[in-house]
Amino acid sequence: MNKRVLVGMSGGVDSAVSALIMKQSGYDVTGAIIEIWDSEDSSECHPSSENARPWSERGCCHVPMVRYLCEEVLEIPFVMVDRRDDFRKKVMDPFRDEYLKALTPNPCVTCNARVKIHELIALADSLGIEMVATGHYARKVYSPVTGQYHVAKGRDPGKDQSYFLAGLKSEEIARLVWPLSDLTKEEVRKLAGIAGFPVSEMVENMEACFVSDKNLKSYLEKWIPPEMKGTWEAVGETGERMGSMEGGLGLTRGQRRGMGTGFGERVYVLEIRPGTKQVVLGGKDSLEVANCILDGWNGPAPDKTGCELSVVFRSSMKPVPCQVSWYSPEEKRVGIALMEPSPWVSPGQVGALLLDREIILGSGTISSGWS
Numbered sequence: 001m002n003k004r005v006l007v008g009m010s011g012g013v014d015s016a017v018s019a020l021i022m023k024q025s026g027y028d029v030t031g032a033i034i035e036i037w038d039s040e041d042s043s044e045c046h047p048s049s050e051n052a053r054p055w056s057e058r059g060c061c062h063v064p065m066v067r068y069l070c071e072e073v074l075e076i077p078f079v080m081v082d083r084r085d086d087f088r089k090k091v092m093d094p095f096r097d098e099y100l101k102a103l104t105p106n107p108c109v110t111c112n113a114r115v116k117i118h119e120l121i122a123l124a125d126s127l128g129i130e131m132v133a134t135g136h137y138a139r140k141v142y143s144p145v146t147g148q149y150h151v152a153k154g155r156d157p158g159k160d161q162s163y164f165l166a167g168l169k170s171e172e173i174a175r176l177v178w179p180l181s182d183l184t185k186e187e188v189r190k191l192a193g194i195a196g197f198p199v200s201e202m203v204e205n206m207e208a209c210f211v212s213d214k215n216l217k218s219y220l221e222k223w224i225p226p227e228m229k230g231t232w233e234a235v236g237e238t239g240e241r242m243g244s245m246e247g248g249l250g251l252t253r254g255q256r257r258g259m260g261t262g263f264g265e266r267v268y269v270l271e272i273r274p275g276t277k278q279v280v281l282g283g284k285d286s287l288e289v290a291n292c293i294l295d296g297w298n299g300p301a302p303d304k305t306g307c308e309l310s311v312v313f314r315s316s317m318k319p320v321p322c323q324v325s326w327y328s329p330e331e332k333r334v335g336i337a338l339m340e341p342s343p344w345v346s347p348g349q350v351g352a353l354l355l356d357r358e359i360i361l362g363s364g365t366i367s368s369g370w371s
Helices: 013-024 039-044 063-074 084-100 107-127 185-195 213-221
Strands: 004-008 028-035 078-082 131-133 138-143 148-153 231-235 241-246 268-273 278-282 289-298 309-312 320-328 333-342 350-355 359-366
Touching (some): 013 028, 013 131, 013 185, 028 063, 028 107, 063 078, 084 107, 084 213, 107 131, 333 350
Parallel strands (some): 004 028, 028 078
Antiparallel strands (some): 138 148, 148 359, 231 241, 289 359, 309 320, 320 333
16 A cells, blocks of 8 residues: 555645655545635735735635635646634734734744644544655754754745744654755746646735735734834934834834835844834844844753854845854753844844755744844
8 A cells, every 4th residue: 555645735736846846756646625714704914905815825825725725737636724713813813912022923834733734643643643744945864963854944945844844843854745845936927837837826825824015004904902002202212212113013123114204214124022012113123133042942052052053033145153152951942042133133033043055953042122
């Protein structure tokens, strides 16, 4: 009997080609979709102009497309589980709450770790399937240094998604396979075309499925307490008044646009102070930080590797060489010293430590006490 694999599918090209590769490699493939979001929920987050967009352009899960691909093209069985309630509790609610605390969360990292991958593995267990595959551009490696499995960068630097998988644990990674690890996006689309997939209708989404950058403020508006609405004061680094702006919650450290005009120079958000309804503004040089703290550390002891480390705070940035200043396993906190000051340290975002600039050792959330 062929080895069995459960392939997480979204209706996009990447997951469909992953299922195709596994089938062509001789596996007994079952397609699966973890339903986390649907068009009926969109009114909460998307204005009418966004609701008019085709599902495949704004959601990360397209049930009709997955059903068509599995039944008509790939000819594999297909299962679906509804985890919309879990998604709301574990991803949407924390996303909202963290922004209201003047943090900048990363919902995709949270979703992969706490909902999508977690639920795919649980579903595989219920079906008696050991292996789980997804369409991420990432690699799985075993490190003799840590004795654990880790996520590593994929071959295509333009599509690498290892950062978004930084919240996974070693025992989860051991169960996973990423068929696209050594492929480029161009090669994947070519395989999809040869297989007869309706590639033009399988549009990939590049934002969080339930909210976009364009309507973040309107999404948060209904949750912001009355006392936090209205005019906020814009101040300089030494406390001098620079002007005012409408609202401060929803801004991100390092943001330059969306704050209004009249500040007299190109300025960036340095800090958001809900307690005093102030936004601290300053020049680009003032964004650079040489130290940070990662909370909720997920990974082996970072101070015991004996290897050179680097860190990333977003998916597309160049790794910054760093050292572990201190580590508290009881509190799951790590102090990081950057060898090169970085402007990308935003409280609430995920920081991922790398071995050899490729392998994710572990990750944590940037603390508000980052300086």
